[in-house]
Amino acid sequence: MVSANRVMSSAVQQEDETSWWLRLLRGEPNALAFFYERYADWLLKYGLSVAYNRELVQDSVQELFIQIWNRRENLTVPQSVKYYLMVSLRRIILKDVMTGRLTTELFPDHTLAVDDQSGLDFEEVAEANVRKLQAAVRALPPRQQEVIFLRFFDKMSYEEITGLTGLDYQVLRNTIHRAIKALRQALIHNIDLLLPFFLLSTI
Amino acid sequence: MNYSDFNEEDFAADDFFQRWVLEQDIESESFWQNWLVDHPEKRLIVKKAQWIVQNVSFTETWSPAERAAMWQTIQANLVPDVKEEAPVIPLWRRLGWVAAASIVLVLGSVGLFYSLWNEQEIKTSFGEMRQIKLADGSTVTLNANSTLKIPNDFLGKPSREVWIEGEAFFDVTQRIVKAGKVPFVVHANNLTIQVLGTAFNVINRREKIDVALEHGSVKVVDEQNTTNAVVLKPGEKVSQVAQKAPLVKQAVQIEDYTSWKENVILFKQKSLTELAEMMKDMYDIDVVIDNPALKQETFTGSFPADSAEVFFDKLEKMYPIAIHKDGKVFHLK
Numbered sequence: 163m164v165s166a167n168r169v170m171s172s173a174v175q176q177e178d179e180t181s182w183w184l185r186l187l188r189g190e191p192n193a194l195a196f197f198y199e200r201y202a203d204w205l206l207k208y209g210l211s212v213a214y215n216r217e218l219v220q221d222s223v224q225e226l227f228i229q230i231w232n233r234r235e236n237l238t239v240p241q242s243v244k245y246y247l248m249v250s251l252r253r254i255i256l257k258d259v260m261t262g263r264l265t266t267e268l269f270p271d272h273t274l275a276v277d278d279q280s281g282l283d284f285e286e287v288a289e290a291n292v293r294k295l296q297a298a299v300r301a302l303p304p305r306q307q308e309v310i311f312l313r314f315f316d317k318m319s320y321e322e323i324t325g326l327t328g329l330d331y332q333v334l335r336n337t338i339h340r341a342i343k344a345l346r347q348a349l350i351h352n353i354d355l356l357l358p359f360f361l362l363s364t365i
Numbered sequence: 366m367n368y369s370d371f372n373e374e375d376f377a378a379d380d381f382f383q384r385w386v387l388e389q390d391i392e393s394e395s396f397w398q399n400w401l402v403d404h405p406e407k408r409l410i411v412k413k414a415q416w417i418v419q420n421v422s423f424t425e426t427w428s429p430a431e432r433a434a435m436w437q438t439i440q441a442n443l444v445p446d447v448k449e450e451a452p453v454i455p456l457w458r459r460l461g462w463v464a465a466a467s468i469v470l471v472l473g474s475v476g477l478f479y480s481l482w483n484e485q486e487i488k489t490s491f492g493e494m495r496q497i498k499l500a501d502g503s504t505v506t507l508n509a510n511s512t513l514k515i516p517n518d519f520l521g522k523p524s525r526e527v528w529i530e531g532e533a534f535f536d537v538t539q540r541i542v543k544a545g546k547v548p549f550v551v552h553a554n555n556l557t558i559q560v561l562g563t564a565f566n567v568i569n570r571r572e573k574i575d576v577a578l579e580h581g582s583v584k585v586v587d588e589q590n591t592t593n594a595v596v597l598k599p600g601e602k603v604s605q606v607a608q609k610a611p612l613v614k615q616a617v618q619i620e621d622y623t624s625w626k627e628n629v630i631l632f633k634q635k636s637l638t639e640l641a642e643m644m645k646d647m648y649d650i651d652v653v654i655d656n657p658a659l660k661q662e663t664f665t666g667s668f669p670a671d672s673a674e675v676f677f678d679k680l681e682k683m684y685p686i687a688i689h690k691d692g693k694v695f696h697l698k
Contacts, residue, residue: 191440191443194439194443195436198436206426206427207423207424210423210425211423220427220435223435224439224539228443232443232444292422296422299421310421311421311423313383314418314421315421335378335380342374342377343378345377345417346373349417353416356416
């Protein structure tokens with residue numbers, strides 16, 4: 163049921179986006195605004211997983227939308243606009259990284275500190291763990307951050323991820339495994355604090 | 366696949382396990398529910414793995430201001446028409462060499478005309494403030510008694526260049542063309558301020574130049590000695606007190622340099638001599654300090670930019686000073 167609903171809504175979104183995309187190709191500025199509204203935040207999240215540098219991602223997102231508009235005569239209707247935007251953004255970011263613009267901003271240290279979690283309720287313990295997990299994700303090497311984003315946050319299939327990143331299937335699996343190992347390591351002192359609560363819950 | 370040997374990271378990294386947690390498809394759902402019934406001892410490990418997979422999140426968003434600023438930059442860079450704009454070629458280049466030579470002969474009389482024809486000059490009078498939107502979407506707020514020069518082919522050159530005398534606040538948008546990002550350069554006498562996308566304040570009065578950066582980053586270079594250069598971070602300013610003097614960088618309260626845009630003149634620890642200069646520069650008001658001992662007294666306060674009278678009122682109330690107006694000149698005692 164859940165997955166049937168998802169398929170439905172994504173089909174509706176798909177149709178809706180195709181007509182907006184056609185309007186964009188015809189040169190309607192509103193259509194560009196539509197995609198900007200819909201995807202600006204998403205592209206920020208994804209972009210930061212490719213290179214954790216807000217300014218760089220901001221520049222790249224701008225460049226992406228400018229390019230789409232200025233080169234619209236040469237564009238076709240993509241199967242998925244979101245996927246197309248992500249592939250294009252990725253290319254722009256990596257081009258900038260190659261030319262040496264990248265400086266990685268470190269995740270603020272305090273989020274990594276182990277704090278005293280005794281006497282907290284489930285919500286608080288869970289929240290502290292989520293924050294640690296986020297910090298741990300940010301501490302991963304860029305490639306690992308990106309695949310974690312694509313698989314766990316965007317819920318892309320392995321097949322789609324290999325298509326987007328150009329990674330070989332086996333390399334992708336290994337990369338995910340290495341990333342998970344690092345995340346698990348970062349949570350080692352904390353995740354067990356969730357156990358009493360897990361015991362009470364049903365799966 | 367022998368799942369009974371798996372620890373939580375093996376589960377979390379397993380595609381089929383992820384499909385259950387992330388996609389909840391029917392095949393993996395029934396498999397894992399049944400598997401757990403057969404392996405109750407694995408329940409906590411599975412639960413931990415599930416928690417990790419489910420809780421990876423990316424929470425970044427743009428602030429509304431960032432979002433809007435980005436959209437502005439995007440819009441400023443959109444090519445409005447499908448057709449490529451024909452580059453504007455200056456007349457002398459189109460006419461070629463012979464014409465250029467003949468222009469040189471009459472340059473004396475044509476010089477003025479040429480410069481008017483080739484650039485736009487925007488001037489504010491005393492007490493006037495003006496906001497100018499440039500063709501690239503950048504805004505320049507021009508303070509009183511200041512001049513901004515913009516070449517007519519502003520957008521046609523490899524870098525966007527303007528010239529400032531007086532004081533102005535620049536809010537520069539990024540410009541991207543096929544060849545890449547187009548730099549923005551502000552000339553203040555012999556200093557150049559090179560930027561990509563940023564906001565900063567420039568004061569170029571009485572041979573003294575002050576550049577204060579609000580956000581972004583700029584590089585200030587002395588054209589007469591290019592090793593004399595400084596890169597500014599937000600909240601820093603650089604000043605040069607005279608031509609060829611070293612560039613001196615210091616941390617500042619950026620509001621002290623930008624509040625005039627909001628119609629507030631802030632002054633902190635300014636000597637009366639400096640205040641007198643400011644009144645002259647911005648309002649063409651002559652202030653004479655009759656008591657030499659007062660000259661080095663410093664003052665801190667603010668007044669509305671559109672009323673110099675309020676400034677004198679305040680000054681008189683706050684400090685033991687007698688002010689009297691003699692024609693156009695204010696005397697401080």
